[in-house]
Amino acid sequence: MKEFTELTLPRFLKYVSFCTTSDRHVEATPSTCGQWDLANYLKDELVGLGIQNAEITDHCYVIARLPAKQGFENAPTVGFLAHLDTSSEVSGKNVKAIIEENYNGALIKLGALSLDPLTSPDLAKQKGRTIVHTDGATLLGADDKAGIAAIMGAVEFLLKHPEIARGEVEIIFTPDEETGKGLPFFPMEKIKARACYTLDGGPLGELESECFNAWSAKVRFTGKSMHLGDARGKMANAALMAATFAVTLPRTESPEATDGYYGYYCPLEISGDVENAELEVFIRDFDKQGAEKRVAALELFARAVEAQFPGGKAAVDAKVQYLNMKEKINEKPEVLEKLRQAFINTGVEIRQKPIRGGTDGARLSEMGIPTPNIFTGGRNFHSRLEWLSVPEMAAASRLTVELIRLWAEGV
Ligand SMILES: [Zn+2]
Structure with a gap:
């Protein structure tokens, strides 16, 4: 797990330094320039890892493909998505991420606000673990930069461990998820994957495959x-x-x-x-x-x-x-079967719940690519009280690697 923490935490801290607040009052996609900055940074990072095909579309979609391991070229291409933007409900500018290593379980003061383990059993459970929170002036941006960090960490892990089986992996970072304006420009013609997963959920174990x-x-x-x-x-x-x-x-x-x-x-x-x-x-x-x-x-x-x-x-x-993504996801049962198996193999208990809203995954499912959603370890999204459990983000990254392996081996 240490390796996954090292592959995800520094990345997460870097990504939250970009202000990528989206703006629903702007018609253009992406709605804000900051999303370009993060997209460019991620593209360079992917190229730096040796993925030369990384590109950015006219509407700020980052798309890259990690090639299959030799002998696994015929395995299906699987896609992983996370979004670049953060909610406009709270400022995402000058985010001061505060790392609480070996959290002592006490009340955390965030300026005038506080995170209280007495009223949040979920926070109390993090005692002894590393968490990241804000100074109370901004949101943190774990939604969805923890998802981006988990995917990027998984990619680097696979490159460092060429012995692990993998088919082709598609990496997709999308703009304007929070405004709902990004998806009309989704570059479907460039996407090879016929099964995708969004990393855009909350606590450890969360698995979402149904929405309104x-x-x-x-x-x-x-x-x-x-x-x-x-x-x-x-x-x-x-x-x-x-x-x-x-x-x-x-x-x-x-x-x-x-x-x-x-x-x-x-x-x-x-x-x-x-x-x-x-x-x-x-x-x-x-x-x-x-x-x-x-x-x-x-x-x-x-x-x-x-x-x-x-x-x-x-x-x-x-x-x-x-529409509810459940119907489309049920048409291709192996998408959820493999995901459940990956949870089991990495020792994460599944907490399946319906989404009382929509996600990019719901729209993508409707367009024919079944796309359930997975936890990232973030909490209190869209608020100054947003925080992230670092081991849970690492677990999401590890789960991604296992899922890729399961698709490659066809088990
Ligand atoms: Zn999100």
């Missing part, structure tokens, strides 16, 4: 305006229709009332006046039929609102955002 089916619906209300003094029995107020529609959505099926496998409706944005109003509603459900049922229910709610506002109209326009 996601729909976004725009409900447009058309009212009938009248002079307010003469409105009795004539006016239909579109603003009030939108508000009525929003409160018609069942509160027991909202994000704040659900967890685990429960789906929900979420009114996200509302705007308008007496004549025209619009309400955006997100629908989430792990079950596709469940999501479709909710979409159909929006039509019923629309009719119910119309009935309360004679003369007013409500029209629902719903679109799929992404």
Whole structure:
């Protein structure tokens, strides 16, 4: 394990020194220049390791291929992904990564904030291990630089240990994962792998192969305006229709009332006046039929609102955002079978859980490449309290190597 720590920790500390905060208000991909800087650094690093084919696409995707070991050229190409950007929710500039070697299990002060092992059993478990946290002024960037470090560490490990079986390994670092804007530019034509894994999860053992089916619906209300003094029995107020529609959505099926496998409706944005109003509603459900049922229910709610506002109209326009990756992953069972075996072989207990959101892996699965997600050892993503368990990042790197070996040997 020491070797994997040495191959990942210095890299991680270097990567978090790049400010790669993405910006969802920018239309271009990548949305920020800092992502280019990290992409260029990684490309140079890959070339430095002897992977001459490393390249960066027009939209800042880093793609490189570690060649197969002699005799394993026919093994399937397997891809590993991590994202370059960090969330814009908290600053990622001038990150001061603080290494806590042999953590003593006490409360950790981060400026005005603190990490408390009494309220976080997960942190308490790290006693005696090495963790990395911030000074409380920024996020850490373990999401997803711990994923990048784990992949790069695995690549160097394989180069140092040519005796380990490996097929061709594809390394893919993507921009703008946090904004969701990167994937439309995903260079599918360059990707050879037909099975991929994202390293973008949290605690040791985390394995994610299911996510929501996601729909976004725009409900447009058309009212009938009248002079307010003469409105009795004539006016239909579109603003009030939108508000009525929003409160018609069942509160027991909202994000704040659900967890685990429960789906929900979420009114996200509302705007308008007496004549025209619009309400955006997100629908989430792990079950596709469940999501479709909710979409159909929006039509019923629309009719119910119309009935309360004679003369007013409500029209629902719903679109799929992404689908549960489970179906695509199940079509190719060996993707999960090999992953489970790699967990077992490296002694990591599997903690499978559904993702209440989407990932690049979900979109990639939809595009035909099944892509489950694996832990990186990071916690408290998108916050100043973000921290990383170094042995867990090392374990992710080791698991990557084992997974590559299993694919090569066809076991
Ligand atoms: Zn992430």
